[in-house]
Amino acid sequence: MADMVVSQFRADRGRFRQRQFFSYLGWALSTLAFLLLGSAMVWILATVFLRGFDALSLTVFTHVTEGTGGGLLNAIEGTFVLAFGGILLAIPPGLAAGIYIAEFDHGRLASTIRFLADVLVGVPSIVIGYFGYITMVVGLGWKFSVAAGSIALAIISLPYICRTSEIALRQVPRAVREAAYALGAGDGTVTMRICVPMALPGILTGVLLSLAISVGETAPLLYTAGWSNYLWNGHLTNAPIGYLTYAIWAFINEPFASANALAYAAALFVTLFVLAINVISRLVLDENAGWRRRARR
Amino acid sequence: MLNFRRVTALLASIVPASLIAIVVFLAVYAWPAIRLNGIAFVTDNSWNLGSLYANPIMVRGQEIMPGAHYGILFLIVGTLLSTAIAIAIAVPVGVGAALFLAEGVPAPLRPWLSFMVELLAAIPSVVYGLWGFVVVIPFLGHHLYPFMARWLGFIPFFGGAPGSGYGLLTSGFVLTLMIVPLITATLRDALVSQPAKLREAAVALGANRFETLWKVLLPGLRRVLIGSSILATGRALGETMAVLMVSGNALNYLPSNIYTPISTMASFIVSQLDSALEDPTGMAVRSLAEVAVVLCAISIVVNGFARVLMYYEGLSSRVV
Numbered sequence: 001m002a003d004m005v006v007s008q009f010r011a012d013r014g015r016f017r018q019r020q021f022f023s024y025l026g027w028a029l030s031t032l033a034f035l036l037l038g039s040a041m042v043w044i045l046a047t048v049f050l051r052g053f054d055a056l057s058l059t060v061f062t063h064v065t066e067g068t069g070g071g072l073l074n075a076i077e078g079t080f081v082l083a084f085g086g087i088l089l090a091i092p093p094g095l096a097a098g099i100y101i102a103e104f105d106h107g108r109l110a111s112t113i114r115f116l117a118d119v120l121v122g123v124p125s126i127v128i129g130y131f132g133y134i135t136m137v138v139g140l141g142w143k144f145s146v147a148a149g150s151i152a153l154a155i156i157s158l159p160y161i162c163r164t165s166e167i168a169l170r171q172v173p174r175a176v177r178e179a180a181y182a183l184g185a186g187d188g189t190v191t192m193r194i195c196v197p198m199a200l201p202g203i204l205t206g207v208l209l210s211l212a213i214s215v216g217e218t219a220p221l222l223y224t225a226g227w228s229n230y231l232w233n234g235h236l237t238n239a240p241i242g243y244l245t246y247a248i249w250a251f252i253n254e255p256f257a258s259a260n261a262l263a264y265a266a267a268l269f270v271t272l273f274v275l276a277i278n279v280i281s282r283l284v285l286d287e288n289a290g291w292r293r294r295a296r297r
Numbered sequence: 298m299l300n301f302r303r304v305t306a307l308l309a310s311i312v313p314a315s316l317i318a319i320v321v322f323l324a325v326y327a328w329p330a331i332r333l334n335g336i337a338f339v340t341d342n343s344w345n346l347g348s349l350y351a352n353p354i355m356v357r358g359q360e361i362m363p364g365a366h367y368g369i370l371f372l373i374v375g376t377l378l379s380t381a382i383a384i385a386i387a388v389p390v391g392v393g394a395a396l397f398l399a400e401g402v403p404a405p406l407r408p409w410l411s412f413m414v415e416l417l418a419a420i421p422s423v424v425y426g427l428w429g430f431v432v433v434i435p436f437l438g439h440h441l442y443p444f445m446a447r448w449l450g451f452i453p454f455f456g457g458a459p460g461s462g463y464g465l466l467t468s469g470f471v472l473t474l475m476i477v478p479l480i481t482a483t484l485r486d487a488l489v490s491q492p493a494k495l496r497e498a499a500v501a502l503g504a505n506r507f508e509t510l511w512k513v514l515l516p517g518l519r520r521v522l523i524g525s526s527i528l529a530t531g532r533a534l535g536e537t538m539a540v541l542m543v544s545g546n547a548l549n550y551l552p553s554n555i556y557t558p559i560s561t562m563a564s565f566i567v568s569q570l571d572s573a574l575e576d577p578t579g580m581a582v583r584s585l586a587e588v589a590v591v592l593c594a595i596s597i598v599v600n601g602f603a604r605v606l607m608y609y610e611g612l613s614s615r616v617v
Contacts, residue, residue: 019505019508020505022507022508023505023506023507026507026510027397027401027507028512029345029393030392030393030394030396030397031389031393031397031399031401031551032393033389033391033392033393033394033397034393034397034398034401034410034414036390036394037390037394037409037413037414037417037463037474037477037481038414040417040474041413041414041416041417043428043432044420044424044425044428047427047428047431048424048427048428053430072584074340088508089440091311092308093308093311094312094451096304096305096307096308096309097309097311097312098313099305099309100306100309102304102311104302104305105396109306112313113309113310113312113313115601115604116312116313116316116317117312117313117606118540118600119600119601120313120315120316121318121551121600122317122531122532122535122597122599122600123316123535123593123596123597123598123600124535124536124563124592124593124595125533125535125537125573126449126535126537126563126564126566126567126589126592127319127323127535127566127589127593128319128491130323130566130570130585130586131318131319131323131589133324133570134323134326134582134586135318135322141320145574155315155319158311158312158315159312162309162312166394186300186301187300187301187302188300188301191301191305210420215336215421216419216420216421216422216423216424217421217422217536218421218422218423218538219422219537219538219563219567222567223536223570224299245421245423245538246424248424248426248427249363249423249538249541249542250424251425251477252394252427252431254601255340263427263533264427266334267423268425268426270421270423271420271421271424272426274420274421275419278419282412286408295593
């Protein structure tokens with residue numbers, strides 16, 4: 001009897017040790033997994049920041065690109081023109097789609113739009129760029145242009161704006177809508193005067209995030225916006241335009257130190273901009289979530 | 298009648314319309330190439346623009362340059378293999394990081410460390426390319442790959458010439474970093490929002506924290522993991538700039554080991570359009586459009602499948 005108890009106890013202790021070992025191993029491996037990702041992140045940022053700040057000078061901001069040197073003024077300007085153009089084009093249909101899915105989610109159309117928006121997120125950006133090339137650059141004869149580049153970016157931004165505004169609108173309590181409808185307000189008033197203002201932080205976050213995506217995109221612009229060494233002449237079609245991500249890709253392959261410096265500086269600008277937007281939107285969302293928690297209480 | 302709801306619906310249908318337009322216009326533009334190339338497009342291994350200074354000839358009702366032949370098997374293989382490597386690394390690493398971020402860190406640090414991993418998804422593709430090109434490739438090509446080829450050479454495809462650093466494995470590594478946040482963030486959120494009852498029941502039965510995660514919470518999230526991995530696959534398949542800058546842009550040959558240069562469908566479209574424009578018959582540009590059609594079709598199928606899977610997962614958890 002005593003022997004059995006002892007052997008049972010030994011067996012349990014062995015099992016316990018085994019379980020403990022398995023748990024420690026699990027924690028060790030998952031910590032390692034996180035450290036791998038974290039160190040990659042630090043490595044990328046360190047590379048971009050160290051080399052980028054080394055490459056900075058006043059010329060970068062004040063001069064346009066000249067051959068393999070000069071500055072990035074044309075690219076900085078072009079990036080903002082293209083990204084804002086894309087966002088401005090994407091907001092009306094994107095927001096409308098978000099509103100339709102969130103507010104009038106009764107029929108087939110809403111779920112179809114949502115599903116296709118989700119699929120559109122997954123369409124590779126180069127495919128959208130090539131679509132822009134054959135339809136707008138060649139088909140409509142716009143050549144490399146601001147219009148073609150902005151429309152390509154708008155198509156990329158659409159599903160993001162749509163889904164983030166849908167999510168933001170769904171968080172507006174139903175009682176608010178019921179109260180407004182009970183007071184005799186119509187669909188337009190309830191949506192535009194009450195729900196959209198309440199969901200505005202979430203919607204703006206989505207807009208900001210798609211602005212960050214637009215600023216970081218290269219593939220859809222290569223064959224729609226082209227590249228130009230000069231400042232934008234204000235024409236929407238038939239005029240190519242420069243942008244920062246092109247400078248990163250093209251100038252890092254050049255054998256000249258001056259060109260490489262421009263690539264590093266461009267990478268620094270793009271990364272800083274994207275990081276800033278992500279940090280801001282994270283803070284806005286946290287703030288917003290806090291507000292909602294307090295309101296619920 | 299034009300009321301608010303209808304105007305919204307009209308504007309909203311621009312979103313699905315643009316997806317449909319992409320597919321239709323690409324397919325229509327590529328149609329002559331599809332007819333010319335037939336099935337050989339995906340089974341042959343030669344992308345050849347033909348003799349560009351000769352007179353065009355007629356083949357199967359289409360005007361092409363003599364000797365022109367379009368087969369993209371090497372692109373399909375390169376795309377699938379680099380994606381497979383990325384997923385094979387990203388799933389275990391992503392799950393590990395999600396477990397760590399959901400339970401392993403002190404609560405005050407959690408949002409910051411999670412944010413750090415999610416930022417990996419925000420870094421633009423071309424910045425990954427820059428980093429890979431400038432820093433990672435010299436390191437891998439000079440140190441890690443010769444070492445791996447020497448000591449892991451007994452594993453099939455790990456031996457042979459370690460190459461210069463450009464190639465299949467490097468593309469896989471870079472793609473891993475780009476897609477892993479998708480898996481980690483989705484899984485972490487799902488882990489955190491699992492009902493507290495499950496956790497309490499597991500602890501009451503004597504499970505420790507890791508066993509609770511691994512044996513109780515994680516098995517319930519199998520579909521979330523599968524769904525997010527498929528979404529990540531879709532992203533990896535279509536990734537362009539980073540792969541373009543680190544893959545070595547191989548033309549017309551299949552990889553012989555994991556260090557061999559490759560090319561993917563997405564990056565091939567970027568690297569080849571300039572030379573395709575030299576073809577006076579335009580068939581090369583149309584064949585590139587066919588590459589885009591194939592890529593688009595693959596990503597639509599992959600994404601659609603993942604969304605359907607996630608949709609049913611969301612539905613079932615809402616019902617419970």
